[in-house]
Amino acid sequence: MPKTNPLPALAGVAVLGLLMAAPFGLPVFAMTLLTELLILGLFAMSLDLMVGYTNLVSFGHTAAYGLGAYASGYMLLNSSLPLPFVVLLAALLTGVVAIGVGWVCTLATGVSFSMLTLAFAQLLYAIAFKWTSVTGGSDGLAGIPRRAGPFGLTIFTSKMGFYYFALACLLGAFFICRALVRSPFGTVLHGIRQNEAKTLVLGYNTRLYKIAVVAIAYALGGLAGALYAPFAGFANTELLFWLLSGQVLIMVIVGGQGTLIGPILGAGFFMLLEHQLSSYTEAWALFFGLIFIAFVLFAPEGIWGLARRLFARRGLPAETRHG
């Protein structure tokens, strides 16, 4: 870091303070939305590791989300493990599966890579539909409880406690991702993004790095899914549907790829827009689509980039993009 600008850190602390205080000032319904936003934000941020930092555009990130959700749902329904363990275990499981997914998908590059990720997600979708004894088939898993514990702790079972748990997961994941992209590992990812051939020639086994980043991104995406199942109380095939993969990719791009924070804002924008538009008009998807097209045409750097440009205009130093 050439020069430390205290502003982003201060703004971060302020936002964190607001998020911590939110349950005391917001109505229950808004808290539900906010919790969902934290989960979707985590999901979008995990994809940003691949899309924004490594230029691995996944069309099938729902594979991670759905896998995490089904795994945590199944464990909560069929074991007496406490909620936090289940969530972390489901994330870990998703990450382990993703090593295999990453191994296969990184055989290809570019559009073929995207299509392979889609194929995996669709395969899981098909399996979730048919493996009724584990996944509940088209009904999915319903009545997923937020199990108490460990040590008899009941804080996570309440709506408010669960909100804090989701917030902690998002924060933890954010700091992990930030440390990762700022580490030497992140520098190699940056090299792969810019010019993979050159990075390879420099002596880095780029394929291993790509498999690692896929595994980490899937594990964090799985974490989001693992949170969603006990949040919503169900896990169904919708969570593995390809449309959600498209939506989360759009959250990343609308928010601002390669920024970690941007995709979280993108998820918020997406949810807010859907919620607001659907309360005004039946045809919300129409306006939704038009707004997206306008975004691509007029604000290609996304919400985060737009915000930074505004700051820059006021003479404040902008943070470096891949800082």
Place this chain on the structure above:
Amino acid sequence: MGVAQDPANVGRMSTLALLLTQGVNALSQAALLFFLGVGLTLIFGIMRIVNFAHGTLYMLGAFIGYSLVRYAGSYWLALLLAPLAVGAIGTAFELGILRRLYRRDAHAFLMVTFGLALVTGEAVRLIWGSDALQVPSPALLSGVVFLMDEPFPVYRLFLIGFGVIVAIAMWQLLERTRLGLLIRATSQNAEMVHALGVDVKLVRSGVFGIGCGLAALGGVLAAPLVTAAHGMAATAVIDAFVIVIIGGMGSFLGSLIGALLVAFVQVFGNYYLPDFALAFMYLVMLLVLVVRPGGLLGKEA
């Protein structure tokens, strides 16, 4: 039907008849899938665009077809006009929006075509409502023929014939005409074609329009079999992706092979192992990609 048979022969005969009818079924399905896949592959070949809206345009074709059959009273008119209308919409979209994005990365296209899919899907819902609409097949083709004593709709045979004709026409267009030459050249090296004094932009607008029109043609043709419904968009776009990925992105022959492969896997899978049919299609795709990451006839990506 209705003819008494030697009981010992029934099993064997019906297996053969079954294979035949299912095979013909699969071929007619392949024809529909081909219209979808070839449009997508043409567009990808020339523009490096993954058109997310392809399934929605297929659906739009089916709904426009419904209205034309209903109000103009002619299926043949629908078959002609619906693809033209959707092709015009596609060309307009290319001129108005895609054209501004060629200097940008692939994400931009992904997003705008996703946006187009949302807008078109919702517009269809506003205009035609949310219900599935029945489109009657034309009187000429509504009969049944018997293949080895099994009844078989004439319409499906017509689909096979039509698919063969369109495939040959497309192939001749690409191989024998100046337009085809330009399309192939642009997909190989657009800058060079541009340097030779060809208006590459015009080629792109045209190809995007043709690709969208072909999707709509598939939609009109599918409508009498499956009704015009909103669900068809998602199924169609995924099928189209699978076909093009298996065949190789940008390969004409690849889309034909992909359509045949997917159709046979779908039809026979649905018959013999309905529980695994869906997964089987993706397994075939994964297998192809692992062996040849660029698809069967695609360049190594």
